[in-house]
Amino acid sequence: MVDWPHSPVHRLAEAGVYMVTCGTYRKRHHFQSSERLRLLCETLQRLAAKYGWNLQAWAVFSNHYHWVGLSPQDPVTLRTLVSELHTETPTALNQADHTPGRRVWFQYWETRLTYQRSYLARLSYVHRNAVHHRLVREPSLYPWCSAGWLERKANASFYRTVMRLGIERLKVPDEFEVVWSPEAELTDGGLGSDWRSGLRLPLHHLPHRTETFSEGS
Secondary structure: OOOOOOOOOOOOOOOOOOEEEEEEEOOOOOOOOHHHHHHHHHHHHHHHHOOEEEEEEEEOOEEEEEEEEEOOOOOOOOHHHHHOOOOOHHHHHHHOOOOOOOOOEEEEEEEOOHHHHHHHHHHHHOOOOHHHHHOOHHHHOOOOOOOOHHHOOOHHHHHHHHHHHOOOOOOOOOOOOOOOOOOOOOOOOOOHHHHHHHOOOOOOOOOOOOOOOOOOO
């Protein structure tokens, strides 16, 4: 089968750990305010729990998001999760902005992570993404990601391992200029704590092997 060259191909045949990235249509900053970022965080959290996806890391911004999650036995549920996320959040925004039918989201990409190094590198990438976008100097200071939770709750050695990994060679769709003001409260994103009790860190069953990163990894 020949893949269509202008859109991501979604292959979800095997359960495991996935990284998901999506941007807004034309990279517009629909989620600039703390209220809208909270909406995106809470909707992602609720739908992940609904469909059995165990969130390992997440970061949301004014015009895109990344997250890493452990799939349920049937990873095809990712399509429904993303579909509902991309229906509920635009509905709320368009009602508030009086713009019925406005397109908010564009394409999303998912990558299945098959090796522990690949998994840890993408955890690091997501936790540190606010620093990558020059929004904060320390990952935990950005309230709309899981870095602060990781710093507080994870084993100290695991935290150091994740945060020290080199991520420069990773091929992640992330050509976004983001907007954010630190007037937002410096919390963990305003989410409840119950969902975090299900996080499992690290995933020791992933083989210890260095992955060769290539386009689309």
